[in-house]
Amino acid sequence: MRFEDTLRSGLARGQYPEAEGREEDWLAERITRHRQPLSSHEQCLPGDRWVRIEERRTSDGGNIGVRIDITDLKRRESSFRLLFESNPVPMFVFDTETLRYIAVNDAALMHYGYSRQQFLSMTALDMRPEEDRETFRADIKTFGNHRTAAPSRHKKSDGTIIEIEVYSRALTYDGRSARFASVIDITDRKRAEGELRRTREFLDTIIENVPAMISVKEAREQRYVLVNRAGEQLLASPATS
Numbered sequence: 042m043r044f045e046d047t048l049r050s051g052l053a054r055g056q057y058p059e060a061e062g063r064e065e066d067w068l069a070e071r072i073t074r075h076r077q078p079l080s081s082h083e084q085c086l087p088g089d090r091w092v093r094i095e096e097r098r099t100s101d102g103g104n105i106g107v108r109i110d111i112t113d114l115k116r117r118e119s120s121f122r123l124l125f126e127s128n129p130v131p132m133f134v135f136d137t138e139t140l141r142y143i144a145v146n147d148a149a150l151m152h153y154g155y156s157r158q159q160f161l162s163m164t165a166l167d168m169r170p171e172e173d174r175e176t177f178r179a180d181i182k183t184f185g186n187h188r189t190a191a192p193s194r195h196k197k198s199d200g201t202i203i204e205i206e207v208y209s210r211a212l213t214y215d216g217r218s219a220r221f222a223s224v225i226d227i228t229d230r231k232r233a234e235g236e237l238r239r240t241r242e243f244l245d246t247i248i249e250n251v252p253a254m255i256s257v258k259e260a261r262e263q264r265y266v267l268v269n270r271a272g273e274q275l276l277a278s279p280a281t282s
Contacts, residue, residue, distance in 0.1 A: 091115045131224040140164040154198035
């Protein structure tokens with residue numbers, strides 16, 4: 042049988058659900074793809090089964106085709122999508138070649154303030170402050186298939202810059218090499234840490250410069266763990282001794 046004959050036979054048996062109502066257009070698209078030097082596409086079969094078809098033209102004009110059953114993979118992807126969409130943590134997926142976002146969950150839309158259409162028109166570079174982009178472009182080349190956890194900065198729709206921790210890993214998404222990322226906003230935590238550090242520095246300055254001796258000893262052996270400058274002068278001994 043010719044390749045076209047097998048397709049028409051399958052159409053007559055309802056073997057290609059995605060072609061229903063547009064059989065001739067589907068047939069033309071499938072034959073065009075078949076004639077390309079290299080092609081890959083996924084196909085849904087009756088019974089909710091899925092196959093990936095890889096085709097390659099040979100030097101004499103022939104064609105080699107391989108059909109791989111990816112039903113289990115599709116079911117895992119379906120479970121992933123359900124978890125992805127309903128998760129309260131901001132999550133997104135971007136293409137590792139173009140860096141364009143290809144999926145984003147509702148939590149990310151709410152947190153960043155972009156619409157889904159706006160988010161999916163952006164790249165991972167657009168999300169970063171301009172001064173951070175070259176560093177990210179260099180870092181993404183080293184990620185490979187490894188899982189990563191790294192601090193970074195993102196820009197919200199109103200221009201606000203937030204401090205974040207990004208947890209990411211490589212995956213194949215809709216047949217594309219991609220990277221999945223979940224984001225934890227640590228802006229408030231970093232601000233609180235900064236305020237605590239400044240408070241400690243302020244108190245240290247007071248302790249060091251107050252004219253009265255201030256000392257702290259630990260409970261078990263009563264060993265000194267802090268002596269201020271006035272205490273050093275009174276004891277005539279360096280605090281480090």
